[in-house]
Every structure is written in structure tokens, then in C-alpha cells.
Amino acid sequence: MTDPILGFSKLSKQEKIDWVAEQYTHDPAQTKKLLLQYWNADTTLQKLHDEFIENTISNYYLPLGIAPNFLINDKLYAIPMAIEESSVVAAASKAAKFWLNRGGFKTKVLATEKIGQVHFMYSGNPEHLEAFFKNVKPKLIEEAKPLTANMEKRGGGISNIELRNKTSQLKDYYQLHCTFETLDAMGANFINSCLEQFAKTFEVEAGKSPYFEKEEGQIEIVMSILSNYVPNCLVRAEVSCAVEELTLSEAVSPGEFAEKMIRAIAIADVEPHRAVTHNKGIMNGIDAVVLATGNDFRAVEAGVHAYAAKEGNYKSLTHASLKDGIFKFWIELPLALGTIGGLTNLHPLVKLAMEILHKPSAEELMQIVAVAGLAQNFAAVSSLVTTGIQEGHMKMHLLNILNQLGATEIEKNKIVDYFKNHTVTHSSVVAEFNKLRGTR
Numbered sequence: 001m002t003d004p005i006l007g008f009s010k011l012s013k014q015e016k017i018d019w020v021a022e023q024y025t026h027d028p029a030q031t032k033k034l035l036l037q038y039w040n041a042d043t044t045l046q047k048l049h050d051e052f053i054e055n056t057i058s059n060y061y062l063p064l065g066i067a068p069n070f071l072i073n074d075k076l077y078a079i080p081m082a083i084e085e086s087s088v089v090a091a092a093s094k095a096a097k098f099w100l101n102r103g104g105f106k107t108k109v110l111a112t113e114k115i116g117q118v119h120f121m122y123s124g125n126p127e128h129l130e131a132f133f134k135n136v137k138p139k140l141i142e143e144a145k146p147l148t149a150n151m152e153k154r155g156g157g158i159s160n161i162e163l164r165n166k167t168s169q170l171k172d173y174y175q176l177h178c179t180f181e182t183l184d185a186m187g188a189n190f191i192n193s194c195l196e197q198f199a200k201t202f203e204v205e206a207g208k209s210p211y212f213e214k215e216e217g218q219i220e221i222v223m224s225i226l227s228n229y230v231p232n233c234l235v236r237a238e239v240s241c242a243v244e245e246l247t248l249s250e251a252v253s254p255g256e257f258a259e260k261m262i263r264a265i266a267i268a269d270v271e272p273h274r275a276v277t278h279n280k281g282i283m284n285g286i287d288a289v290v291l292a293t294g295n296d297f298r299a300v301e302a303g304v305h306a307y308a309a310k311e312g313n314y315k316s317l318t319h320a321s322l323k324d325g326i327f328k329f330w331i332e333l334p335l336a337l338g339t340i341g342g343l344t345n346l347h348p349l350v351k352l353a354m355e356i357l358h359k360p361s362a363e364e365l366m367q368i369v370a371v372a373g374l375a376q377n378f379a380a381v382s383s384l385v386t387t388g389i390q391e392g393h394m395k396m397h398l399l400n401i402l403n404q405l406g407a408t409e410i411e412k413n414k415i416v417d418y419f420k421n422h423t424v425t426h427s428s429v430v431a432e433f434n435k436l437r438g439t440r
Contacts, residue, residue: 071104
């Protein structure tokens with residue numbers, strides 16, 4: 001049994017690698033060799049990567065691809081996408097190409113408000129607390145001025161602070177519900193710093209306030225933290241065209257295709273089991289761009305899925321309609337993103353991704369990311385209602401299967417050529433591979 005280790009973070013990088021390799025792997029020498037293969041030869045660049053997180057032992061690669069031909073508000077984009085799933089970039093590119101000559105994608109930022117909360121417990125008279133809050137609110141804002149001054153100069157800062165009584169849901173529970181504008185920064189550090197200052201001021205002032213009787217002013221601050229659920233930081237993206245232009249499949253007429261798409265979206269709207277997979281496909285596109293641009297895809301995921309359940313049932317994030325001969329397909333979702341701060345100023349590939357995207361503002365990036373999600377969903381659902389998802393997916397997965405089998409480049413070329421006219425399944429690829437090698 002491996003013993004616990006104390007002070008692991010204080011070890012050198014090489015010592016960490018030695019310990020992990022020797023304690024947790026069967027071939028320590030091969031483990032060390034593998035980890036070293038993924039180090040960058042440029043020691044300065046490698047040191048930068050080492051310092052992104054704690055206890056770094058190597059770099060973990062994901063493919064960085066480009067989905068070209070995205071026409072967004074009449075401006076052409078090539079969208080960087082970092083993802084491991086084989087069919088995502090191809091599907092997004094296919095959707096972009098289809099809509100390129102049909103007006104492209106139209107987008108609009110609906111709101112940019114972000115949220116943070118100070119959670120606290122109070123067992124006294126609610127009316128006394130309300131009176132105290134109204135009196136102390138200006139001081140909360142004033143004492144946070146050293147933190148908000150620079151943001152305010154750029155046009156952002158604190159939007160509002162509300163006292164919310166949550167005692168019907170949890171005994172003695174209240175919160176300061178705070179909203180912010182953080183402009184091109186995602187703003188997590190800014191918001192959390194402001195919240196902690198609010199909490200400090202609130203607690204100190206409550207302890208000496210004449211609005212409370214006896215020990216009423218003994219407020220217990222539980223925590224101060226931003227929320228990744230940002231329902232008022234919204235973006236909308238849509239595509240539309242005359243129904244006769246929906247020429248995606250020879251087997252399905254444009255009108256029938258439109259009806260099938262609308263039914264598929266309606267199913268995802270009422271059936272959570274379908275909605276989860278439907279929205280996962282949307283997040284394939286969204287996460288890939290969020291990751292490529294150095295943003296927090298976990299925060300985006302959590303906020304988007306919460307938004308999908310805002311009405312009490314988990315629903316589709318996309319919508320479709322057919323009216324007066326016009327097919328429309330759209331998405332509306334919350335996205336809290338940044339184009340300054342964090343990895344956006346540090347990671348060389350993130351900086352390159354931003355350059356490829358014409359160095360967008362946070363609002364522009366919100367629109368680009370929403371389009372990537374909409375395009376991904378259009379590609380996935382259109383495949384589902386025509387040829388089925390596996391035909392395109394398995395063709396993209398073909399090289400992964402061949403790499404797992406250890407196929408040579410000559411064998412790959414022959415098998416890829418064979419499956420241009422045959423259905424790809426894992427078993428059929430293995431059979432063709434064995435046939436080619438004469439081992440069947």
C-alpha cells in the first residue's frame with residue numbers, strides 16, 4: 001500500500017515526477033519518458049505552463065482546430081476550437097458553410113449583468129434588518145471604492161446591492177444579492193473581492209447599529225462568492241432562410257426537413273433525457289471555443305445548464321419555427337466570458353486564438369461562442385433527422401479506431417478509401433483491418 005506524502009507541493013518538479021512514477025506506475029522509467037515528451041523544448045514557455053497550476057508534472061495536449069466560414073453579423077470568422085471529440089470541428093464547419101450563403105448568423109447581446117452574493121444568518125426582527133440595510137447600503141459601496149475605482153473608470157462596477165430574505169427556504173438565511181458590470185473581464189476576482197469587502201463592512205456596522213435590539217446585530221457571515229448562474233448576462237444567436245433553401249438532403253424535401261427539425265426541438269423541449277444529450281451537443285461547440293480562448297468552461301457549463309432548467313424542467317436551449325415560409329433556428333443562453341485577465345493574457349495559444357477572432361471584446365466573444373453552439377446543434381439535429389448521427393460521426397472516428405489498431409499510414413489510406421463507400425462501425429473497421437493484414 002502506498003503511504004500518504006506530506007509536503008508534496010514543496011518538492012521540485014523532478015521529485016514530484018519521480019514520486020508519482022515510482023509509487024503509482026508499473027514502469028517508472030517509461031512514465032518519466034512519456035511525461036518528458038510532452039514538455040516544451042522552450043524552457044521559458046514550459047515554466048509559464050508549469051506556473052498555471054500547482055504540482056505540474058507535464059502538459060496535457062488537446063487538438064486545436066479551426067472551423068472556418070462563419071459569417072456573423074456580416075463579418076467573416078474562422079473559429080478556434082480546442083476539443084478531443086472527433087466530429088465537432090467538422091460538424092461546426094459544415095453548418096457554417098451551409099449558412100454562409102443564406103445570410104449567415106445574426107447575434108445580439110441582450111444583457112451583461114453578473115452576480116455575486118454574501119450569504120449570512122440572522123435570527124432577529126426582519127424589519128430591523130431591512131432598516132439597517134437601507135442605512136448601510138451607501139457605506140457598503142463607499143468602502144469598496146478602492147476595489148471598484150479602476151473598473152468604474154472603464155464604465156463598469158457595482159450595479160446594485162439588494163437584501164434578500166430567504167428564510168422561507170432555510171431558517172435564518174438572508175443574502176446580499178449584488179450585481180456587477182465587469183466589461184471585458186470575466187470579473188471573478190473583482191466580484192469576490194468586492195463581496196468580501198461588503199461582508200466585512202456589513203458585519204462590523206451591524207455590531208454597532210442602533211437599528212437592532214440587544215444581540216440582534218450579531219450577524220453570522222457564512223460565505224461571500226460570485227455566482228456562475230448569470231441569467232441576466234444573455235446572448236442570442238439565430239439563422240433563418242426561406243424554407244425552399246433547406247436543401248441538406250436529397251432524401252428529404254426542404255419542407256419535410258423543416259418540420260422534422262421543429263419536431264426534434266419540440267421533443268428536446270419536453271423530454272429531459274433527450275434535452276440533456278441535445279444540450280450536450282450544443283456545449284460541444286461552446287466549450288471548445290471557451291477553452292480555446294482561455295475562459296472557464298466549467299463555469300459556463302454550470303450556468304448554461306441551470307438556465308436550461310429555469311422554468312422548473314430541463315429543456316432545449318435551441319428553438320425552431322416555420323412561419324410565412326421562413327425557417328428560423330435560434331439559441332438564447334447566459335455566457336459570462338472575458339477577453340482580458342487570466343489565461344487570456346498569459347497563454348500564447350489563447351492570445352493567438354484571440355488574434356484569429358479579430359481580438360474581440362467580451363460581448364463579441366459571447367456572440368461568437370453562442371454561434372458555435374448553435375452551429376453545432378444545427379449540424380447534429382439535421383443529421384439526426386436525415387441520415388442519422390452515426391454515419392458522419394463514425395467516419396470522423398475512423399482514424400481514432402485505426403490508430404488504436406496500430407495501422408500504418410499505407411493501411412490507413414487503404415481503409416479510409418474503402419469506407420468512402422461503406423458504413424463505418426467499429427466491428428467493420430476491425431474486420432477490414434484484419435482482412436488487409438491477412439489475419440482474419
